[in-house]
Amino acid sequence: MCFLKLAKESNADLSANTSIIFYGTNCTTTIIFLRIAMKWPKLCQHICRMEAADPSIDGALIKKCNISCIVVLSLAAMEHVLADVSGIALAIDCQPDRNLYEAFILQSFPWIWTFFNYNPVLGFFAQVINFQCTFNWNFSDIFVICISWYLTARLQQINERVVAMKGKIVPASFWRTVREDYSKATDLVRRVDDVINCVIFISFANNLFFICLQLLHTLEPFRGYEQAAYFVFSLVFLMSRSLAVSLIAAQVHSASLEPAKSLYDVPSASYNVEVQRFLDQIHGDTVALSGLQFFKVKRGLVLTIAGTIVTYELVLMQFTGVTPTGTPPNFPQPIIPIFSTPKNKTKKIIMPILSLFVPEEYNDVKDIVSEIGKVPPNTLHEEYIAPSKKTTSPPATFQGAMKLTILIGQCFGLNPVLGICETDAGKLRFLIYSARCLYTLVSIAGQFWLFCLWVLKLIKETNVNFLANSSVVFYGTNCLTTILFLRMAMKWPQLCQHICRIEAADPNVDSSLVRKCNISCIVFVNIQCTFNWNFSDAFIICISWYLTARLQQVNERIVAMKGKIVPVSFWRTVREDYTIATDLVRKVDDVISGVIFLSYANNLYSICVQLLHTLEPFHGHEQAVYILYSLLFLLVRSTAMSLIAAQVHSASLEPAKALYDVPSTSYCIEVQRFLDQIHGDTVALTGLQFFNIKRGLILTIAGTIVTYELVLMQFTGVSPTTTVMDYTMIPVAVTPAP
Incomplete structure (x- = not known):
């Protein structure tokens, strides 16, 4: 419907047509999860066999996944409520003579009424689909976070075994076993990535687009406190959620490099070809989740995305006519340097503060420097x-x-x-x-x-x-x-x-x-x-x-x-x-x-x-x-x-x-x-x-x-x-x- 409205009106305005991106990416996400569901039983059976041989000992894993789910969905629900409140306030201001619900539905889904007459049942159905799409949008990030917690826990379990033997003399069989377990864990990361890398790609792309969109809205005057509260909260929530997804998913890569620090401390009496193979594998293999293999999720990716967002905002300033110059800033006055004040003022101002921190034997600032x-x-x-x-x-x-x-x-x-x-x-x-x-x-x-x-x-x-x-x-x-x-x-x-x-x-x-x-x-x-x-x-x-x-x-x-x-x-x-x-x-x-x-x-x-x-x-x-x-x-x-x-x-x-x-x-x-x-x-x-x-x-x-x-x-x-x-x-x- 959004696409037909765009083709009919040929309106190329970004803000007016974001619904195409929103509903299009959510439809794609649902299709991707349907594809994942076909591979999910086989993947879970493989993981189950691994856990039977090497059970996970991270007792906090389930708690971390549950808390992540509850926090993200709670904040998403709050964002959705603020969006609806902002929409209701806008409907009241723009169409005060209409029924409130009708005005709100007409304001929220204008592309539908381009082809159909207003119908409250159709409006309610659109509201349900919109709520479902909001959930799908956030669920992708929750899914990636929980998967990342699990994979990180598998790698950390091996790291703890390596750290426990740091500096100790152990037989070659120990290093062979640990290296083989590490290979199984990294192979699991690759298997999981093959299944979910589409979700990761669309999640990062979606988050980047909507952060840029909300930044665009911040460059426009707000229509009341309701809209200001919604856009500010939405932008902060989007940035926080995207940062959390990136950092938690990047922990998989960071955990895969951890064993090297302990392997460098292996005593000469314990050093053997298995230790050398282990080090070569760590440095030669990049173990990380990816977005359709276009990018690896590492910590440095966060700065790359941040640079993209800043560049986008500067371009938006050009398009919207907003310039960073204008009213001079009200900068805080700099504090007068300590050693440039007269001696009597220095003692009156600085010495009461120094007395809290410096022992009694230091009777002057000059004494401190000399001591x-x-x-x-x-x-x-x-x-x-x-x-x-x-x-x-x-x-x-x-x-x-x-x-x-x-x-x-x-x-x-x-x-x-x-x-x-x-x-x-x-x-x-x-x-x-x-x-x-x-x-x-x-x-x-x-x-x-x-x-x-x-x-x-x-x-x-x-x-x-x-x-x-x-x-x-x-x-x-x-x-x-x-x-x-x-x-x-x-x-x-x-x-x-x-x-x-x-x-x-x-x-x-x-x-x-x-x-x-x-x-x-x-x-x-x-x-x-x-x-x-x-x-x-x-x-x-x-x-x-x-x-x-x-x-x-x-x-x-x-x-x-x-x-x-x-x-x-x-x-x-x-x-x-x-x-x-x-x-x-x-x-x-x-x-x-x-x-x-x-x-x-x-x-x-x-x-x-x-x-x-x-x-x-x-x-x-x-x-x-x-x-x-x-x-x-x-x-x-x-x-x-x-x-x-x-x-x-x-x-x-x-x-x-x-x-x-x-x-x-x-x-x-x-x-x-x-x-x-x-x-x-x-x-x-x-x-x-x-x-x-x-x-x-x-x-x-x-x-x-x-x-x-x-x-x-x-x-x-x-x-x-x-x-x-x-x-x-x-x-x-x-x-x-x-």
Whole structure:
């Protein structure tokens, strides 16, 4: 009926004809599930035979599937109710003289009444079909989620068996059995994918289309609060549901790679051809659900879809005539830098806050800075230091390197851990009822309150201006950053204690580490103190310095023996130390990857906003200086963070250069294992596993920024082929004398 109406009226408007996509994809989905039903008994019988030989031990599997089903369907029902309420309100406004039910049906299904006269029975039947289609649309996502939970559980069951034997000496028969079980699990993933990949494809396509459609609706004025509530809720629900489907389905691929981390730790006495075959299978085979084999569902797919949506929205802005320029934003005023205030004001403002977090022996801010980096002496182990790097200076500890950064962060409610000034990591602790944690919770509440006020203002005024609503992003991301650091504080003591044990066995000999961390913190935090925003970058930089130093320490030992004949025991020891260092990178990344993701997103957004400002006339020299300085500072800070964080990945690859030069008389299975581990394992900090921080990431971000600027030039009418106006020469507006 929708198609016949389109052919009759030849109306190419996207919004007016979305019903064709909605009912067409739902009809296709029903046909696909009919096809799945033909294969379902055979697939379930195969799975049943697997479970008879190896029962699933995940007791939470059924609960996760049921909760997923209930939550998604409940939210879908709420969305459907809001859609009907919005439709009823629109019917009342547009056709106040008609019967309410009749007006609602005529408004909801206009394509039917193009060919038929109004009939309440036919209208009721259309309502039932519409409700069924809404269910089918959501059921596809639920189906993919539940299947993904099950497949992930099968792979995790094997991973747990591998992790349980990590570092232990076990017979070859154990590895043969585990490898065969892994092969059965991956074969099951492929069998399931052959059955459901059509559903995955149409689910992703459907979600992408309707997210873009709802974004289009947000660019138009809302007709009342009912419609505003429906479109905002629908967009948030769509994005949340699509993100949940993508992340849960991507866990299948992530779980298939997990065994490699433990296989690198297999002792030399247990290493055999079965372990090698297992590693080759993990790295050589891509195990993941797919959309008709057009794409594999991995975590990186989420960013690809997000980029597609952003591109689509920019194109829609062009078509609808909406530009991101307009009313200047009401940016929050930057906080005055701590060290630029007069001394008496500094003591009055800062010292009451510092007294909550700093021990009594630190009587001034200057004392804190001078005391940072003093690390208690420790005995160095000669066998862990390259001959050219032996030193009598005390080792640089993780506690010492991060002390200044965390102390300053706690002044603003970030990472509220107790015992930061202690040299013993065992004294670190997190208490939910401490003054620091209370201060953090108050900060979160205040930031969330400001965020909610801006959201309410946005809904009330229906202002889609990009710059005028940037404060929503500012307060929202800052609130989220504080929450992430609170979550990190809960894991921080355990992480620091793990690092302390590593340092006890292998002290860090990079004497400049504490100085580099302190300088990075002072430079990036105190130049421009809208604090939380800058602190995230400083925190990542300091963590990256430390992790790079750990890897470089291993690299220096290898380079010192480059071309020399050394025993097998040396390569075994160095490989094991390298494995410990890479495992530390993964442990740290598990704790801070959320902060990294938010930091990159925030920096990219802020750079784009400041680029947008540079395309507008400046209101005087003061604004010109601020905008240009802010843009330059953002670019330098983001580039510095990316380059320093990317050093972790670069340092993890360096041993390979020396291992290629190992003399034939020294070449052994340990050297081969070392090379396989370097080339097979990606060691890098990540943004929630969506992307790895490598040097090439900078070019990717730069390309995104350039693309965005070219689109902005179109919006603002600026042409790169014409003479550029010298905005800095525009005089400040002067009020004429009376």
